[in-house]
Amino acid sequence: GENVEQHPSTLSVQEGDSAVIKCTYSDSASNYFPWYKQELGKRPQLIIDIRSNVGEKKDQRIAVTLNKTAKHFSLHITETQPEDSAVYFCAASYNQGGKLIFGQGTELSVKP
Amino acid sequence: DGGITQSPKYLFRKEGQNVTLSCEQNLNHDAMYWYRQDPGQGLRLIYYSQIVNDFQKGDIAEGYSVSREKKESFPLTVTSAQKNPTAFYLCASSFSGRGEKLFFGSGTQLSVL
Numbered sequence: 001g002e003n004v005e006q007h008p009s010t011l012s013v014q015e016g017d018s019a020v021i022k023c024t025y026s027d028s029a030s031n032y033f034p035w036y037k038q039e040l041g042k043r044p045q046l047i048i049d050i051r052s053n054v055g056e057k058k059d060q061r062i063a064v065t066l067n068k069t070a071k072h073f074s075l076h077i078t079e080t081q082p083e084d085s086a087v088y089f090c091a092a093s094y095n096q097g098g099k100l101i102f103g104q105g106t107e108l109s110v111k112p
Numbered sequence: 113d114g115g116i117t118q119s120p121k122y123l124f125r126k127e128g129q130n131v132t133l134s135c136e137q138n139l140n141h142d143a144m145y146w147y148r149q150d151p152g153q154g155l156r157l158i159y160y161s162q163i164v165n166d167f168q169k170g171d172i173a174e175g176y177s178v179s180r181e182k183k184e185s186f187p188l189t190v191t192s193a194q195k196n197p198t199a200f201y202l203c204a205s206s207f208s209g210r211g212e213k214l215f216f217g218s219g220t221q222l223s224v225l
Contacts, residue, residue, distance in 0.1 A: 099168070
């Protein structure tokens, strides 16, 4: 069925280190993969997204990679800062994009 | 609230009662969504609507109902059939019906008395 698995559920890193969060999806027809960041007590906000015709996308310290064959995609954050601490959600589109299914979330903690 | 407003911020439901959560957007977005957020379970899709007067069930639609009579509005009713309604409910909208670049409201926390 339609599913997105996200790992790890929690991640703790030292400031300046890199962080990687991984997701897998179940439907090879999925073609859109966004990442959202939710700070404590706030709404989720889109931080980066990628389409299935692209293998990698970067935006400053954030990058996303996609492996269509393996049906997994990853979020990479370099030079982490305390303000990167939040819950991160991956998602994949189903039903020709009308349905966006989210992973379970990763709570990232960046220690100064 | 940046163009998408959810109300109320907090809501309490008595047993056997139906309650309605409001979601209004002035972004001229075609698509609107309702998600339920429980600790450790991410965001689960309840209902979504890609266009006015049309909506589809998500993964956990049982015990919920929606309407989409106007482009700007997508209210969610939590019925008495929903036995575990305590959760944080998030409404979102997007310009297209393809699930791209969702813009979320600030959420409603529903609790059972």
